Amino acid sequence: MVPRPTFRSYYGEPVINPPRWEPLNIAGYLFLGGLAGASSVIAGGAELTGRPVLAKVGKVAALAAIGGSAAALVKDLGRPARFANMLRTVKPTSPMSVGSWILATYGPLAGAAAASAVTGWFPRLGRAATAGAALTGPAVAAYTGVLLADTAVPAWHEAHRQLPFTFIGSAAAAAGGLGMLLAPVAEAGPARRAALFGAVVETVSSGAAERGMGIVAETYRQGRAGTLLRAAKALTVAGALGGALFGGRSRTAAALSGAALVAGSVCTRFGIFEAGLASARDPKYTVVPQRERLARRSGGG
Incomplete structure (x- = not known):
């Protein structure tokens, strides 16, 4: 017998x-x-159903979040001109190119919607901007998952089918949680439902990803990434259940549940990011899946 090679x-x-x-x-x-993207969706729905405070919370949160997101991206790029350079061309096969145009479209809409909500000026323009931001918001929430999955990093690429859904679920949970945290209980019904929906989508999609990625799933369970993702799951489930069961009756329960959901979404993003770094550092997570795919092809051929 020859030992199995490593x-x-x-x-x-x-x-x-x-x-x-x-x-x-x-x-x-x-x-x-x-x-930001999910907050715009909640704001659009709240405006249509006559929930002015929840709509305003969603619009202002969307502007603040997309501003912070853009600032973080530009800081990592090194200078603003590098982001502007990505808008010089349109490349449909590049998630980075498509994502840059999504951000460039969404940002002004979110800004106009928030400005109108805060000042009361140009209400018709504000409603149109709110609708536009709500329509483009899901793309803002999802495209970063596609962006990560399109890389060669094993922990991200092996989850390419589920990662966008995980990001959408996490975004919905965070935006719903923020709505529960800041809006009155009487208006926060859509936020509670969005949070529950997001928690279910995130939990199901992340579980499916781990089951389908073989040895690479270790990076989601070990080290810093494992700690963050376990915390994310506990906070998200607790926040969603607390909001669904008690958030409609207690302002305190709504606030605590909302804070847990936002924290859970933060842990999800940082945990997935750390799993990617860990998988890229260890060569076995690159080569072992490649050999397994070759073995399956040769066995089937």
């Missing part, structure tokens, strides 16, 4: 170049962009 790279170095992004900048960009 993989070693030259000098134990990574097979791919690990991302050199700053975790605070890029993971913060991922979280804030998702929060």
Whole structure:
């Protein structure tokens, strides 16, 4: 019997170049962009159903979050001109190019909606901007998942089918949680439902991703990423259930549940980011899945 071979790279170095992004900048960009997009959707629905305070909370939160997201991205890029350069062309096959145009479209709409809500000026223009931001918000929440999955980083690429859904669910949970935290209980019904929906989507999609990625799933369960993602799951489930069961009756319960949901979404984004870094550093997470795919093809052929 010949022992099963194990993989070693030259000098134990990574097979791919690990991302050199700053975790605070890029993971913060991922979280804030998702929060912004989902907040615009909740704001649009609240305006249509006559919930002015929830609508205003969503609009202002969307502007603040997209501003913070853009600032974090530009800080990591080094200078604003690099973001502007991405708008010189349109490349439909590039998630970064498409995402840049999504942000460039969404940002002014979110700004106009929030400005009208705060000042009361140009209400018709504000309603139109609110509708536009609500329509583009889901793309803002989802495209960063596509962006990460399109890289060669094993923990992100192996989850390419589920990662956008995880990001959408996390964004909905965060925006719903913020609405529960800041809006009156009487108006926060859509926020509670969005939070519950987001928690279910995030939990189901992240579980499916871990079951389908083989050895790479270790990076989601170990180390800093594992700690963050376990905290994310506990906070998200507790916040969603607390909001659904008690958030409609108690302002305190709504606020605590909302804060837990926002914190859970932060942990999700930072945990996924850390899992990607860990998978890129260890060569086995690059090579073992490749060998398994080759083995399946040769066995089927």
